[in-house]
Amino acid sequence: MSKSTSDADAEEGRRERKGAEALVEGLKQEGVDTMFGITGGAIMPVYDVLYDDEDVDHVMMGHEQGATHAAEGYNTVTGRPGVCMATSGPGATNLVTGLADADMDSRALIAIAGQVPTDMIGNDAFQETDTRGVTMPITKHNYLIKDEDDVPDTVQEAFYITSTGRPSPVVLDVPKDVSKNTTDAVRGELDVEGYSPNYEGHPRQIEKAAEKIEEAEKPLIFAGGGAVISEASPEVRELAMENDIPVTTSLMGLGVFPEDHELSLEMLGMHGTGYANRAVTECDLLVGIGVRFDDRATGKIESFAPKAEVIHVDIDPSEISKNIHANVPIVGDAKNVVGDINEAMRDRDSPDTESWLDTIDDWKQKYPNEYEQDGDDLKPQYVIEQLDELTPDDTIVCTGVGQHQMWAAQWYTYTEPRTWVTSGGLGTMGCGLPMTIGAKLGAPDQEVVCIDGDGSFLMTVQELTTAVREELDFTLVIINNYYMGMVRQWQELFHDERYAESDLPHLPRFDEIAEAFGARGWRLEDEEDVEDVLEEALEYDGPSVIDAIIDPYENVFPMVPAGSGNDEFIMGKGSQGSRIS
Amino acid sequence: MSTDTPARRLPTGVREEEVPRAVDENEHTLSVLVENKPGVLSRVAGLFTRRSFNIDSLAVGETENPDYSRMTIVVTGDDPTVEQVMKQLNTLIPVIKVSNLTDDESVDRELAMVKVAASPEDRNEIMQIAETFRADIVDMGRDTVVIEASGDTEKVEALFDMLRQYGIKETVRTGRISLVRGEKSTED
Numbered sequence: 217m218s219k220s221t222s223d224a225d226a227e228e229g230r231r232e233r234k235g236a237e238a239l240v241e242g243l244k245q246e247g248v249d250t251m252f253g254i255t256g257g258a259i260m261p262v263y264d265v266l267y268d269d270e271d272v273d274h275v276m277m278g279h280e281q282g283a284t285h286a287a288e289g290y291n292t293v294t295g296r297p298g299v300c301m302a303t304s305g306p307g308a309t310n311l312v313t314g315l316a317d318a319d320m321d322s323r324a325l326i327a328i329a330g331q332v333p334t335d336m337i338g339n340d341a342f343q344e345t346d347t348r349g350v351t352m353p354i355t356k357h358n359y360l361i362k363d364e365d366d367v368p369d370t371v372q373e374a375f376y377i378t379s380t381g382r383p384s385p386v387v388l389d390v391p392k393d394v395s396k397n398t399t400d401a402v403r404g405e406l407d408v409e410g411y412s413p414n415y416e417g418h419p420r421q422i423e424k425a426a427e428k429i430e431e432a433e434k435p436l437i438f439a440g441g442g443a444v445i446s447e448a449s450p451e452v453r454e455l456a457m458e459n460d461i462p463v464t465t466s467l468m469g470l471g472v473f474p475e476d477h478e479l480s481l482e483m484l485g486m487h488g489t490g491y492a493n494r495a496v497t498e499c500d501l502l503v504g505i506g507v508r509f510d511d512r513a514t515g516k517i518e519s520f521a522p523k524a525e526v527i528h529v530d531i532d533p534s535e536i537s538k539n540i541h542a543n544v545p546i547v548g549d550a551k552n553v554v555g556d557i558n559e560a561m562r563d564r565d566s567p568d569t570e571s572w573l574d575t576i577d578d579w580k581q582k583y584p585n586e587y588e589q590d591g592d593d594l595k596p597q598y599v600i601e602q603l604d605e606l607t608p609d610d611t612i613v614c615t616g617v618g619q620h621q622m623w624a625a626q627w628y629t630y631t632e633p634r635t636w637v638t639s640g641g642l643g644t645m646g647c648g649l650p651m652t653i654g655a656k657l658g659a660p661d662q663e664v665v666c667i668d669g670d671g672s673f674l675m676t677v678q679e680l681t682t683a684v685r686e687e688l689d690f691t692l693v694i695i696n697n698y699y700m701g702m703v704r705q706w707q708e709l710f711h712d713e714r715y716a717e718s719d720l721p722h723l724p725r726f727d728e729i730a731e732a733f734g735a736r737g738w739r740l741e742d743e744e745d746v747e748d749v750l751e752e753a754l755e756y757d758g759p760s761v762i763d764a765i766i767d768p769y770e771n772v773f774p775m776v777p778a779g780s781g782n783d784e785f786i787m788g789k790g791s792q793g794s795r796i797s
Numbered sequence: 798m799s800t801d802t803p804a805r806r807l808p809t810g811v812r813e814e815e816v817p818r819a820v821d822e823n824e825h826t827l828s829v830l831v832e833n834k835p836g837v838l839s840r841v842a843g844l845f846t847r848r849s850f851n852i853d854s855l856a857v858g859e860t861e862n863p864d865y866s867r868m869t870i871v872v873t874g875d876d877p878t879v880e881q882v883m884k885q886l887n888t889l890i891p892v893i894k895v896s897n898l899t900d901d902e903s904v905d906r907e908l909a910m911v912k913v914a915a916s917p918e919d920r921n922e923i924m925q926i927a928e929t930f931r932a933d934i935v936d937m938g939r940d941t942v943v944i945e946a947s948g949d950t951e952k953v954e955a956l957f958d959m960l961r962q963y964g965i966k967e968t969v970r971t972g973r974i975s976l977v978r979g980e981k982s983t984e985d
């Protein structure tokens with residue numbers, strides 16, 4: 217199948233090599249030095265190339281889902297595409313959850329899947345799955361590479377697509393014969409006709425936005441994951457601080473704006489602060505930056521920012537006016553657009569927000585996040601606060617999904633972007649440990665911790681093998697309530713306390729599990745031990761697992777019940793909550 | 798700035814006072830230029846399913862340039878929905894251009910075949926109807942005729958209406974295809 221070599225040979229860099237070698241070569245051209253995966257029949261030729269490759273560090277995972285989450289963690293902390301790999305059939309289908317997760321949270325990710333040889337495709341061959349078909353709705357794009365000559369261009373295109381515009385995963389489905397056949401093809405000019413993301417905001421829209429900001433009396437910035445991805449944190453900070461505009465973030469936006477700053481209202485939405493939710497309901501101008509107005513953030517659409525005109529900055533035109541109508545839509549890269557708005561604001565007056573900020577201060581007094589150390593039981597919030605105390609500002613915090621995730625969002629103080637790694641849009645239990653592995657490999661010099669749930673941890677616990685083998689230094693705290701806690705909370709509040717399949721009384725001793733894997737384990741039950749155990753675990757140079765046994769009935773408050781408006785939040789402590797309005 | 802405005806949004810995310818009129822549903826003809834590559838039709842069709850948009854009809858074929866195909870997709874929806882459809886189509890990498898031809902001066906055609914019960918007594922009448930619609934009889938059996946008609950949707954519907962009294966046995970339609978009239982190209 218190879219092109220004739222006569223002219224090509226003359227060209228520099230052209231040499232015959234296997235498709236698999238061309239693939240790995242392409243990864244290196246893209247600067248890949250770390251990837252995550254599991255081998256198998258159809259992908260073996262690629263692993264064979266990696267066997268004596270010295271530049272790419274392949275991390276073998278315990279499960280392909282783990283490989284995707286590790287790649288996600290790696291991407292989130294580095295900003296570079298995460299790369300994962302699996303064999304055909306079950307290997308490829310095991311990638312699906314992580315691909316959907318990365319798609320929802322806009323992460324750049326390349327997934328390479330082996331495929332049965334081209335002449336067997338469609339015959340239900342051993343370990344054949346239509347990977348392209350299966351992953352179509354959960355990726356930005358995917359390729360079935362049918363010709364080894366296409367490998368170099370396809371790899372180049374895949375990296376370009378996943379990491380530009382709005383990032384989202386790209387899958388490369390590579391049949392075994394394509395890996396094994398030889399080719400002398402090299403990458404050419406990048407040419408993707410139907411794809412040209414727009415990075416610059418329209419000047420007229422920028423002016424309009426600046427005008428609205430100048431005129432606003434109750435402006436509010438709502439920053440999200442898009443601001444993190446585009447590295448717009450300095451611009452968002454300038455916009456807020458130069459103009460005295462308060463800032464709230466979505467779950468994915470944690471760290472874009474320092475939560476210890478007086479203009480920070482922290483997170484809004486279902487488990488956002490009371491003051492952020494009051495502010496968004498009362499504001500007259502909402503500046504959405506890299507947010508997609510997800511229902512967990514907006515609550516009932518009818519009462520979301522009902523008095524506000526909306527400026528919406530997003531690189532993805534299809535997000536504009538999808539959920540919330542934008543009065544001033546600006547399609548572009550958040551960093552550029554907000555930078556331009558800052559520029560435009562220099563010729564204008566800052567809005568007069570003094571009385572607005574006073575009102576917000578009152579709300580801060582009135583609706584603080586609270587918990588009470590009331591009985592013998594350890595409180596999850598306390599553990600997280602202590603962890604916050606004992607770790608540096610640039611510590612990377614990973615989580616699973618559930619109550620512990622929300623407590624982690626509420627009770628740890630985020631001050632830097634790319635220090636928060638979680639599953640937002642998909643809400644994937646089990647993401648915590650593998651994301652932690654990817655995060656640590658991406659940021660080896662930073663402290664990395666994981667705040668996990670008992671149910672979540674159990675879903676990907678096998679990745680402890682990976683952590684031990686790779687000698688990774690991180691601390692994972694299981695907020696253990698012996699429940700699918702978030703489900704238990706909903707059952708208590710909305711299902712007449714009918715606790716269907718949410719209690720987990722027979723969980724193993726996680727400290728012993730950790731030790732059995734070769735990690736270190738602690739069991740933490742008493743408040744007075746918290747500091748010591750955390751210190752010891754943080755100190756230990758290797759994977760540390762703390763099984764923190766907490767009050768099983770502690771609920772996450774504030775809470776906006778699903779389907780309610782953001783101003784109808786329930787405040788509370790412990791298991792007790794009361795409606796505000 | 799907005800102290801006494803009504804504090805409510807519609808479920809569409811639009812503030813109430815910003816929508817004076819009721820949203821009405823309309824038929825839109827989208828012309829979608831795509832790369833002529835395997836899997837593209839599946840991506841487009843899958844997107845409609847995934848986002849719960851309805852397709853009234855879809856016709857696809859190669860263009861004057863064999864690297865491209867043109868899809869003509871008829872959708873019914875209010876303006877924001879159709880705008881979302883167009884934006885979502887644009888997120889697909891092999892989609893090169895999406896145009897909404899509804900407001901343009903476009904020529905719309907579809908091809909239909911209809912098999913009608915035609916007893917010897919009715920046959921003449923049926924043939925006359927076909928002629929009036931400039932449709933062709935393409936098959937004639939003992940008790941049926943097959944008529945081929947092309948035209949815009951209204952014409953095809955009108956023909957079907959006329960033939961219904963004799964008993965329509967089967968119909969098949971290609972779905973609408975559209976091009977912009979005059980110098981302008983469909984992609985402008």
Ligand SMILES: Cc1ncc(C[n+]2csc(CCOP(=O)(O)OP(=O)(O)O)c2C)c(N)n1
Binds near residue numbers: 616644669672
């Ligand atoms: C893979 C997956 N399955 C099911 C759910 C539904 N779910 C959401 S939270 C939750 C309970 C989580 O329990 P745990 O990890 O122990 O955390 P906790 O809420 O107790 O802190 C469940 C089952 C989910 N989000 N993800």
